[in-house]
Amino acid sequence: MDLSESGERQISWAARSMPVLTAIGERFALERPLDGLKIAACLHVTAETAVLLGALKAGGAEISLAASNPLSTQDDVAEALRSYGIGVHARAGVDRATYYRHIHEALDIAPDLVLDDGCDLVNTLHTERRDLLDGVSGGCEETTTGIIRLRQMAAEDALRFPVVAVNDTRTKRMFDNRYGTGQSTFDGIMRATNTMLAGRTVVVAGFGYCGRGVAERAKGLGARVIVTEIDAVKALDATLQGYEVRPMAQAAPAGDLFITVTGNRDVIRAEHLSVMKDGAILANAGHFDVEIDVRALDELAIDVRRGVRPNTDEYLMPDGRRLLLLAEGRLVNLTAAEGHPAAVMDMSFSAQALAVAWLAGERASLSPGVYDVPEEIDHEVARLKLAAAGIDIDRLTSDQEDYLHSWRVGS
The missing domain is CATH 3.40.50.1480 (Adenosylhomocysteinase-like)
Structure with missing residues (x-):
């Protein structure tokens, strides 16, 4: 064609x-x-x-x-x-x-x-x-x-x-960042790895609108979700929604799948990579390929197998552990899927x-x-x-309009 x-x-x-x-x-x-x-x-x-x-x-x-x-x-x-x-x-x-x-x-x-x-x-x-x-x-x-x-x-x-x-x-923020990123991120991860999430531990780095969407979708798929954050208010929000909140240093040994969605660099660094499980999967849903320190991953690995699956590279560590990087650390939803x-x-x-x-x-x-x-x-x-979508909503009555624009009417 x-x-x-x-x-x-x-x-x-x-x-x-x-x-x-x-x-x-x-x-x-x-x-x-x-x-x-x-x-x-x-x-x-x-x-x-x-x-x-x-x-x-x-x-x-x-x-x-x-x-x-x-x-x-x-x-x-x-x-x-x-x-x-x-x-x-x-x-x-x-x-x-x-x-x-x-x-x-x-x-x-x-x-x-x-x-x-x-x-x-x-x-x-x-x-x-x-x-x-x-x-x-x-x-x-x-x-x-x-x-x-x-x-x-x-x-x-x-x-x-x-x-x-x-x-x-x-x-x-509501429709695109939360629901769009939440769905498309896992679309990319599934296509790249065909992994099962139920019963696994997913670490979501960042709990902004995108991070909330990713955490919600992971929870819905049966995963245990750990959230990492630098913002106290967002960390409290995640806690009150039932997620476990830890620093990345504590989350790194526990996670099976890591998803960065912060907009910042070096969220996952060498000290985190060094303690991750064998088979841990690394995916980035932030815009730039700086959230996972790919250079540190290259330096730590003694061998790299490119393309073990589409958009999946396997890094062999000196102690025999294998870490899987998706989409070269770039946007996983637009690289391994269709966004x-x-x-x-x-x-x-x-x-x-x-x-x-x-x-x-x-x-x-x-x-x-x-x-x-x-x-x-x-x-x-x-x-x-x-x-x-064929959805109608209520409209304010004239009395309701007047009430909202007046300070004189009380209880």
Whole structure:
């Protein structure tokens, strides 16, 4: 089958589960809120992303796309996007140098707006492509990791344009981070290892929205769950939800499966690897491949068997223990599986599309910095999703509206 034809089938299949974004694309085609704007994007090159880009293109945008992870790129989808007139600079499995070359190629469009997934494109703009900065009037960021980097840039007065924190919407955190990451992480782990989780001990590093979703799915599959955290409030939350909370040093000898989802580096280090069980599985569900110290794992091992199963490498320790690393320490759900279900990305990318349109209209009045998505966009996405599912909800009566907006009425 021709790659482009295969990609079109994948995109069409994803679109079936993305009614909200499809409706937004149809509205954009009539309203053309992005007419004349050039957008450079660094996103996962998947069928769901293709539906988003289709909506933006329908709104009048010219788009250039690079991959935000070389192992998540679906080559057939990339080819289909090229046939749609979108500039795609991505190929599955490229090395680090090629990954960044593709980002530079995407930026060669001299964008008005940027879309990022992890802040690599924005970082490249501010370090190596500063010649383009004056032309960029705004951007959107999709991930927790990227927003951490952007807020630090803003704190240091290094960020040169306004960026909308799409990840921080209530719908994104609830639907995408919690339920999407929870399901897709185990989809990737199952495909890579075919392991049984019932009765096993799963260590979840991080109890943010993504970590909660992963812990809930592990518990639902019959696993005993240990949570590691650095935040006292989140650790207390995990404790009150019935999870055992330990430092990683204490969890390391007990775990059968380790899943990092923190947005930080070196969460699993040499001292933890040295005491893990024979056969322990290491998986990362955070954006970048820095949460598991893969370099330390390489240095500790006396032999490495690549590809003992698809996306699974076996590291032999000097004492005979074997540790299994999934997806080279990269995002396991997008490397060993297909990422979040399309129904999940319908919510996230709908918020992204509406945020881009809002930004296009407001960018001239915004100073450099990190901005929340306007609350009305978040509510609109939720309403549209409920309507697409045929679900109705209650509405306030006039008396209830008056009560909520008055301080004079008491008990």
